[in-house]
Amino acid sequence: MRVAVTGTPGTGKTAATELLTGDSREPGTSDDTRESAESRESGEHPTVDLDVVHLNDAIHAEGLTTGHDEERDSAVADVDAV
Numbered sequence: 001m002r003v004a005v006t007g008t009p010g011t012g013k014t015a016a017t018e019l020l021t022g023d024s025r026e027p028g029t030s031d032d033t034r035e036s037a038e039s040r041e042s043g044e045h046p047t048v049d050l051d052v053v054h055l056n057d058a059i060h061a062e063g064l065t066t067g068h069d070e071e072r073d074s075a076v077a078d079v080d081a082v
Contacts, residue, residue: 022047055082
């Protein structure tokens with residue numbers, strides 16, 4: 001099953017997925033810094049075993065862009081390829 005979490009920037013999408021997965025890593029760090037299953041299980045919140053894929057990271061890693069939007073200083077995603 002795939003679930004997409006979408007919304008306005010800065011509204012808590014990443015925070016919500018981190019709560020679900022027990023992933024307390026800082027943005028931009030590798031998966032190696034993710035908490036162990038034991039430490040997640042002892043936390044206050046129940047967690048779910050999910051693989052969270054941040055779309056921006058995947059787009060850049062796979063080269064799924066069609067250019068750069070100078071006005072927004074942002075990559076333009078190749079929506080058909082995504």
